[in-house]
Amino acid sequence: MQDKLFEFISKYITLNEDEKNALLSLDLFHSVKKGTVLLREGQQSLDSYFVLKGCFRVYYIIDGEEKTTAFYTELDAFTPHCAINKTSSDYYVSCVEDSILLISNAEMSVEVNRKFPKFDIMCRMLSEELLAKQRIDFDEFKTSSPEQRYLNLLQKRPDLIQRVPQHQLASYLGIKPQSLSRLRARILEKKI
């Protein structure tokens, strides 16, 4: 599991043994049970998450209804808005499956980055990359219909459709669960 982390990091920077050990000494690895809520609305947390195995999601509760807006799976990194702005969270973060996550908090990062400026470089590269990638996702969302979005998801993250409940997928696609059911039926009819 540690290897997965170092392999991921090696795409950005090269670590020597000292640096690797410094990382490992931080007690970042956590086993998290399905359904565990990592962050709640209103809460102030400085934690960041990185998925080694499993899946977690971000959701809002609007008018008593859950609206899932993001899923994070293997090798995805996520720092909640509240950790960056030191505000309280607008959303919840919870585990979709039993998972192994890296959980680091901002104070920790400051210290590591002071000792090893390399990490700062990596974080910069990573967030620039994520920013650009997310913008593409947003653009695709804006320029396509719910049906196209579903077909697109089927292409790009086929695993999600298997591992995640339909009603969570629906709001991720910006529609109601009933509409997702109907839309899938429509696609199946077209194929036959």
Place this chain on the structure above:
Amino acid sequence: MQDKLFEFISKYITLNEDEKNALLSLDLFHSVKKGTVLLREGQQSLDSYFVLKGCFRVYYIIDGEEKTTAFYTELDAFTPHCAINKTSSDYYVSCVEDSILLISNAEMSVEVNRKFPKFDIMCRMLSEELLAKQRIDFDEFKTSSPEQRYLNLLQKRPDLIQRVPQHQLASYLGIKPQSLSRLRARILEKKI
């Protein structure tokens, strides 16, 4: 105009005179006429943009139709996907108004960041902040209807509705120009 830049930077890091002069010596300031296309589909550019005055937009041409997905106005920063991934661009970038932009290219940045590691820190802070902010925007988009999105825009960026053509706004809101017209008429009726 330079003051605006330094004021912006001061939110992240503190620059001494040497550092300020190093920045100014780079010939970053550009006056750009309305309608100028800064980046085309298929083009490979390493330029990043920062708006001191004016407005530019990002748009795709899909099935011969322009789909505007983003507007950048005063103090907004934007690095295209192609500059980060060294690929060719999927979209166009063009000026909505006569503007004053900072245009920097990646090689330039590498050099400046080598001389002044501070800039790297700032870039990291900025892109983390933008990443989190953009995610909130995306979440709001997913969880609301076209009408809500329009009303939301009216609140958050009222200037955009004045300075930008309706048909560009429409695709920014994820709908057709006719639907935007109708939706606005509907809102007006409700108010009366």
Place this chain on the structure above:
DNA sequence: TGTATTTCTTAACTTAAGTGAACGATTTGT
């Protein structure tokens, strides 16, 4: 294992967005 709860699907009806077309208003270029 059996019961309660949650989730998924289907259906009928309502509402709003997409489409194609027309027309006046505005802007652009010469």
Place this chain on the structure above:
DNA sequence: ACAAATCGTTCACTTAAGTTAAGAAATACA
């Protein structure tokens, strides 16, 4: 200043998503 092109609005019609409700299927858990 004028003609041409672009843009914004309206309309009638089509298509798809929202809503409400009901029942079947899957899941949780005691």
